[in-house]
Amino acid sequence: MTEAFNLKIPHGGYVLVGDGRRALVLRNEGHALHLSLKVQHLFEAPPNPPTREQGTDRPPRVRQGEHRSAIAQTDWHEIAEQRFAGEVAAALDRVAGAISALVVVAPPRTLAALRQALSDRLKRAVIAEIDKDLTKLTIEEIGQRLTGA
Template structure:
């Protein structure tokens, strides 16, 4: 949870609400103390089938002299979440001007997005909130942010 009491979202400021599969890009068309969040864009990750359909059944083995070792399997779901965070960061980077940004995501998605955002966007972040609100309607998201 964010430590900032009474979070204000500047007029024309943006809020991105995301998890590893879906992102809502919202713009505050209202007053900082009475936000009117308008959906600007919805991003969704492509379908991600179960791991057993994406890679080999067993991890490959390598031989180093007389020793054998297994190589860790690729975590296809984590890779897909990283790629989705990159896509969200790219979409946010296309917004000009973007003077203020509030990021709302569960901890793992928040970390992925934090790494994917370019420095220019990291500098305009006014708050990071570790909650999963992607399945909530926009009005409920606004209420959650106002309560922070």
């Protein structure tokens, strides 16, 4: 069974559905009880290969007295996804004057990156945050999940 969230998104409210590679900005052209989501923007990140393909060096080692330990390898893939979330938040902020209600839907890591990157003005407009990946659903399916219809 699919999870529904029973949200009331006002007319003119925005929905940001994203993951680390793709983000959709949707606007409700209907009203709170009968959504009519329309795509306002689509963002797609450039190809982001796994970290193992982006670097071949072994992690450096640190000596502390007689003990040696490795330093964790940099996760280039994760850094690229966080950078993408920041770019989406910045682009959304450019149109923020028109945003009075915003629902943010993203997997947990991306949601955290978006939360950190959103401007104070956008943070005040957020009416709900949902930690799910809905990027592979159609616009209609996204609307059904959000409203429970």
